[in-house]
Amino acid sequence: MTPDNGQPTGVDDSREAVLGVISGGFDQYHRMDKSGLLPEQHARSMVELARIRDKAALELAEHTAELAKTNACVDWGSVSTQDWIRHTCQQSSGAAADFLHIGEQLSNLPKTLDAVREGEIGFAHAAIIARHAQAITHSDSAEPFDETPFLKAARENSVSRLWYYSMHAWHRADPQGVADAQRQAAEERYLRLTDGDDGTLYVKGAFDSAAGATIRTALEPLAQPHGDGDDRCRERRTADALVELTAHSLDTGAVPQHGSVRPHVQVTTTLETLQALIGAPAGEMAFSLPISAKTVQRLACDSSITRVLLGADSAVIDAGRAKRVVAGGTRRLLDARDKHCRWPGCERSASWSSAHHIIHWAQGGKTDLSNMILLCQHHHWTVHEGGWRLSLAADGRVIAIPPETEFYPPEFYPAARAPDEFDVA
Numbered sequence: 497m498t499p500d501n502g503q504p505t506g507v508d509d510s511r512e513a514v515l516g517v518i519s520g521g522f523d524q525y526h527r528m529d530k531s532g533l534l535p536e537q538h539a540r541s542m543v544e545l546a547r548i549r550d551k552a553a554l555e556l557a558e559h560t561a562e563l564a565k566t567n568a569c570v571d572w573g574s575v576s577t578q579d580w581i582r583h584t585c586q587q588s589s590g591a592a593a594d595f596l597h598i599g600e601q602l603s604n605l606p607k608t609l610d611a612v613r614e615g616e617i618g619f620a621h622a623a624i625i626a627r628h629a630q631a632i633t634h635s636d637s638a639e640p641f642d643e644t645p646f647l648k649a650a651r652e653n654s655v656s657r658l659w660y661y662s663m664h665a666w667h668r669a670d671p672q673g674v675a676d677a678q679r680q681a682a683e684e685r686y687l688r689l690t691d692g693d694d695g696t697l698y699v700k701g702a703f704d705s706a707a708g709a710t711i712r713t714a715l716e717p718l719a720q721p722h723g724d725g726d727d728r729c730r731e732r733r734t735a736d737a738l739v740e741l742t743a744h745s746l747d748t749g750a751v752p753q754h755g756s757v758r759p760h761v762q763v764t765t766t767l768e769t770l771q772a773l774i775g776a777p778a779g780e781m782a783f784s785l786p787i788s789a790k791t792v793q794r795l796a797c798d799s800s801i802t803r804v805l806l807g808a809d810s811a812v813i814d815a816g817r818a819k820r821v822v823a824g825g826t827r828r829l830l831d832a833r834d835k836h837c838r839w840p841g842c843e844r845s846a847s848w849s850s851a852h853h854i855i856h857w858a859q860g861g862k863t864d865l866s867n868m869i870l871l872c873q874h875h876h877w878t879v880h881e882g883g884w885r886l887s888l889a890a891d892g893r894v895i896a897i898p899p900e901t902e903f904y905p906p907e908f909y910p911a912a913r914a915p916d917e918f919d920v921a
Contacts, residue, residue, distance in 0.1 A: 550615075554598070557595045557602070561600060561602055563577055601626040605625060608626075621650040621658055627662075629646075646662065682706070687701035715734055718736075719733040723875075743873060744848055762782055770792060770793065771859055790881045793856050794879075794881065796857075797880075798850040800819065803815070804816075821857060836849065837849045837871050838870055838871060849876075854869065869894065885897040
């Protein structure tokens with residue numbers, strides 16, 4: 497049974513008395529002022545506290561092993577011992593599973609547990625060894641689990657590197673078990689897309705290791721810094737890389753057709769919005785809340801345009817044929833001239849860049865080489881939504897003008913290209 501607070505009742509004994517002393521002593525240490533200590537003192541304290549944490553985790557694993565032998569947690573209203581640990585001991589599912597794995601393998605890991613107690617390896621090392629000991633001992637292999645090579649690898653490697661060694665060892669002992677575990681991980685993939693009230697898309701998911709490697713391989717080249725002055729954090733660059741990869745797949749027709757129609761982003765806007773006139777409504781885009789005129793202009797820079805005339809009751813009076821803003825011939829010439837994104841220092845290839853109008857065509861700018869340059873998706877966004885402006889100097893260089901500041905001269909960017917590289921009218 498459990499008392500009102502959900503904790504199991506029991507009779508005080510010497511073990512619990514010692515635990516009370518330890519808890520009281522730690523509370524006293526916790527309240528001590530830690531300011532004014534030397535860096536070496538902070539470091540020594542952290543190492544010792546980490547050893548205490550690992551020993552405490554071993555104690556938790558031992559108690560977990562004994563508790564799991566009973567149905568007490570189910571009697572207390574939990575669905576399992578792991579679930580009770582997760583809620584009552586305020587642990588993550590992974591941490592609760594580690595206690596269970598080590599608790600089950602206590603008899604198979606005497607040397608590993610001693611190494612944790614001596615501070616030679618951490619509890620996280622032991623948890624990995626226990627997980628693989630459990631997998632191997634539960635497999636069809638007749639070989640008993642030998643902790644010695646695992647323990648040697650744990651002493652010599654970080655926790656993440658130990659996973660690599662352990663996977664190889666597990667595969668040597670039970671290749672079918674590894675295949676089954678990885679198949680299960682692949683079957684548990686998921687990607688959840690949730691719309692926020694403000695139109696923000698929240699992404700949450702999980703992928704098996706091989707799928708994760710595929711995703712990283714595709715995003716990594718696109719997530720590198722773009723030229724000089726790219727101060728985006730790693731997470732922002734990765735997010736931008738995902739958007740760029742998706743947009744490129746749509747632009748190149750890599751996404752399979754649906755109903756004989758190639759998937760594409762469709763924006764509905766008024767001419768006033770395209771011209772960014774005061775009082776104009778926002779643009780509309782499928783799967784999105786209304787978008788700003790700046791975003792409309794960026795998307796319209798290099799797109800197909802269909803003219804639609806509406807009556808007073810919003811009924812369609814006339815619809816023209818879709819026409820490409822930058823015709824194929826003009827785009828080929830632009831690609832041949834610029835070769836890649838013209839933002840100083842950026843080398844994103846032409847096939848991954850859009851045709852940007854220095855003066856937007858909706859505001860009277862010409863769609864010819866004298867008024868266009870190639871910009872990658874990030875720098876195209878930087879110019880439109882980000883507030884930067886670009887100007888072509890007489891010698892062919894691109895001059896970047898930050899929002900509300902002075903001109904940045906070409907020499908500000910060490911990677912700015914030589915003037916004779918371009919022939920701009």
